[in-house]
Amino acid sequence: MTNTAMNPALPMPPAAPADAVDFFTARLRFQTDVSDVHYSLDSDDPGFVLVDSRGEAGWQQARVPGAVHLPRADIPARAAGLLDPAVPVVTYCWGPGCDGATRAALALAQLGYQVKEMIGGIEYWIREGFPVESATGTEQRPADPLTAPLGSITCAC
Template sequence: MNATSLVLAFPPVTAQQSLDYLLAKLSYYADSADVAEDLRNGIGEIVVIDTRAAARYAAGHIPGAVSFPHRSMDENSTRRLARDKVYITYCDGIGCNGSTKGAYALAKLGFQVKELIGGLDFWLRDGLPLAIGDETGSMQGQEEAPECGC
């Protein structure tokens, strides 16, 4: 029996092509462990944006995140945003594209953006806390979550 590799049916790219692609991928996305660590450490160069409706934000959001529903993002509503920050957008997670729509709207207006991989779903799967209500809350001074294994 001569088996043919299904994996190798499409030849791999060169190491340099992999490097370029993976660097680009890391430039577009952040994971919950990295965002939580930056929020715990008070890194001021990032701003986490909850792109869901305000009621969803109030029901539970990432501590330190600001509510800015993607449907309300336009040139006028973004005037208050600093141009020297990197905005990390998130929504509910898999099956929701609010974070992508928010990141797109912000990027279209000239802001630097990244998306949170898996959104609030992956945040909770990683055992990270939520803030409840309209106040942003804070991750500063919070204990680290258990090692994610990454």
């Protein structure tokens, strides 16, 4: 048996399998990733509305095509006019170092919306080579080979 006290990756032993099932199931209920969002948006019916929760400057700089602009601070006043409560919502913000999408998801959940957060935000959307829109049109950069599979829409995980 490995001495987990001396192993920095395992300072505490892993959870029991049943607890791990509960935890990872919950994560998947609350989060989705950029590849899955991209794949869904390319279908005829993605089954959700994608919400960009950043401010005006971020929205103008670049956004996911088809996203609805609803800054977190505006959610209480504007959500009902933009979103159908029967349609799930996926939120995104800048990237993994920003909790704006989490705060937006919380605000929407408090209003009764079913909501998930797109982990990675627009940063990983761009790093995976997906298109963005701005005032100058649509732009698409090559995928970052250190963060995304080349020549494939998904990592096949």
